[in-house]
Amino acid sequence: MIATTKIFGAIAILLLLSLVDTSSAQESGVPPEAYPQGDLGDPENFLFEVNAYRLKYAKENNIPFMNKLTWNQSLAYNAGSISTDFSVRRIGVRYAHMTDYRDVEKRIERRLRDFKMIAVTAHPFDQYKDSSGDELELLIPFQSQIGCIERSRAERSLLCLLGPSDIFWTPLVNRDYRRGNPGTRCEPGFENENGLCATVKKTKSLRPTPAPVSPDLRSHEAQHPANFDLDSVATSKFSGCFFVITTIFVWFK
Incomplete structure (x- = not known):
């Protein structure tokens, strides 16, 4: 005994x-290494590419308040308990259905083209504000956190939750915003990090922060967060x- x-x-x-x-x-703020990668691709590389496109999009549209997305595992856990689109809206965040973590830049651009074409004869903004724009959700400036989960038996295998905002926003429709250089009008609690508004770190690392490195070229050390x-x-x-x-x-x- x-x-x-x-x-x-x-x-x-x-x-x-x-x-x-x-x-x-x-x-x-980085997807944990234990998170399933399998045939869906690499979530860390996905996050890197999404932020790169957010910066590009902010430059093209003179958006001075585009936040940097970081991984939030709590959102990923919540996504695992979501059964309907209505249940997503009840918790006050936005969501996106996606096939996998690959080729996110191409899929964002395809979604943008579709949105512009539909906008000529219809009003997709009214549709998306109460549901989801899927890849367009990755470009909403106010969002700063994302968490995704694999969904079995689904055509679009990933469900991602994004927060903290529950508002659908796009410069293609919301044209009355104050324009400026990316990163120059960050909200309180955020600071300019190479053009994106990143959450202010409560404790600064004594080590110098390395320059951003593409996931394809990063060394073993660069796979870890700068303040790790x-x-x-x-x-x-x-x-x-x-x-x-x-x-x-x-x-x-």
Whole structure:
């Protein structure tokens, strides 16, 4: 009986350590490495390409308040419990159905062309404001967070939730905004980061922030967020493992 109790205690400690590691990935604003990639593509590369297109779109339309999107794992979890479009609207965020994480730039441009063509004879804005513009949702300036989940048995396999805004906005219709250079009119709590409005970090890293690197060229170090202290993470994991091994040894001694 005592031996069984000790085994369960060791398992509980291991689970706690894994939870701490997961929370660190969530706070970094980058999709966790454990997130399914499979045939759907790479969510981290997807996020990089979306932000690159948001910056391009902000420059083309002189949008000075385009936010940078970061990954929010809570939104991804919420997406997993969504069953209908109505249930998305009830939680006060926008959503987008997508096929996968690949070729997002091409799909955004295709959606923009379709929107412009339909706008000649119809009013797609009225339709999308109460539902979803799918890839167009990735260009709404007010959004700063995104989380996606794979949906089985669905033609468009990904459901992404975007927040914090529940407003559909596009410069193709909303033309009365104050124009300016990208990143020059960020909301409180955001700061200009190479043309996009990024959330102000509460604690600044003592290490210099490296220049943005394309995912195709990034080194092993560049796969981690700029403010992610690799030395402290390695030390923490070593200390955690040493603690677990020592504890188990003492219990079974």
